[in-house]
Amino acid sequence: MAPKLAGSIATVAAACVEIAAVLRVAPIAGQTGLAGATNVQGEAQKELDVISNDIFIKHLRQNTDISILVSEELDEALHMQNQGAYAIACDPLDGSSNLDVNVTVGTIFSVLAVDPANPELLQAGTRQLAAGYAAYGPSTSLVLSFGKSVSVFTLDANGVFVLSADAVRVPAASGEYAINTARERFWDAATRAYVAENVAGETGPAGKRYNMRWIGSMVGDIHRILMRGGIFMYPLDSETAAKGGRLRLLYEANPMGLIIEAAGGAATTGRGRILEVPPQDIHQRIPVILGSADEVARVEAHYRAQG
Numbered sequence: 001m002a003p004k005l006a007g008s009i010a011t012v013a014a015a016c017v018e019i020a021a022v023l024r025v026a027p028i029a030g031q032t033g034l035a036g037a038t039n040v041q042g043e044a045q046k047e048l049d050v051i052s053n054d055i056f057i058k059h060l061r062q063n064t065d066i067s068i069l070v071s072e073e074l075d076e077a078l079h080m081q082n083q084g085a086y087a088i089a090c091d092p093l094d095g096s097s098n099l100d101v102n103v104t105v106g107t108i109f110s111v112l113a114v115d116p117a118n119p120e121l122l123q124a125g126t127r128q129l130a131a132g133y134a135a136y137g138p139s140t141s142l143v144l145s146f147g148k149s150v151s152v153f154t155l156d157a158n159g160v161f162v163l164s165a166d167a168v169r170v171p172a173a174s175g176e177y178a179i180n181t182a183r184e185r186f187w188d189a190a191t192r193a194y195v196a197e198n199v200a201g202e203t204g205p206a207g208k209r210y211n212m213r214w215i216g217s218m219v220g221d222i223h224r225i226l227m228r229g230g231i232f233m234y235p236l237d238s239e240t241a242a243k244g245g246r247l248r249l250l251y252e253a254n255p256m257g258l259i260i261e262a263a264g265g266a267a268t269t270g271r272g273r274i275l276e277v278p279p280q281d282i283h284q285r286i287p288v289i290l291g292s293a294d295e296v297a298r299v300e301a302h303y304r305a306q307g
């Protein structure tokens, strides 16, 4: 691995360590509430969204190999004074709705190669140099992939990430699915059909019992799926269609797609591979269906049948 790429990832990891430390005591510091501002997504920013974003900027500015930051919390790409060859696209704090109830949240990041003189940020996910996320849960995990395999590191008592799992594989089959079922009235036929097969259980076409888990933090759901299989679904629905979907391509779908594919899973919009979608905007939204290959294949079969 290029030393400068390793250094850039180390910089991101250091930012995640600082975010983890802030989160651990945030309720005491009274920081789990709203910031009083709205981000470019139209979301009411949490104070910790802003704090996490500021921590990212502080760390990245210090690494001259990183020239640009794209962040969920910044309207425009931040061009730092560095002339570095890398850009970072990040969701500094994923799952903000869970901050006040102490449920796993995370940080998601993607590393892109750029020419600082003429940076091209709208790169398809297949061009990512690396992708990863931190999951701030009972332990603090850092998951990292360069596209061929997936490693999991755990933060130890000394603030050092220690390798705790390597060459992680997503089981092809699973008995768990993750979708916000409160949105059923907005679903398309393919999503309805797939979920109905799961709900039908042993006597239905899937021929087995399913369980449903929805954390409300993409990082939490994806980490469960990475470690034991399953499928995560935020499909295009009648309410999100106007915006192209709910989740963001550059700093949620693409990094998670690289990781899941590198672990032997699949990542689709329902009608095509997420990593091949050409981004139109740094905050572009996209439907996301990813996880165990057999489950994703069944969803895609329903989309083909739907036409």
Ligand code: AHG
Pocket (backbone or CB within 6 Å): 043, 072, 091, 093, 094, 095, 096, 097, 180, 216, 217, 218, 219
């Ligand atoms: P973020 O907190 O970065 O804005 O992302 C929240 C996303 C994702 O983490 C999660 O899977 C999804 O929102 C949950 O959406 P619903 O609240 O509609 O279920």
Ligand code: MN
Pocket (backbone or CB within 6 Å): 041, 043, 072, 096
């Ligand atoms: Mn948000």
Ligand code: MN
Pocket (backbone or CB within 6 Å): 091, 093, 094, 095, 218, 252
């Ligand atoms: Mn997010």
Ligand code: MN
Pocket (backbone or CB within 6 Å): 049, 072, 091, 092, 093, 094, 095, 096
């Ligand atoms: Mn976020």
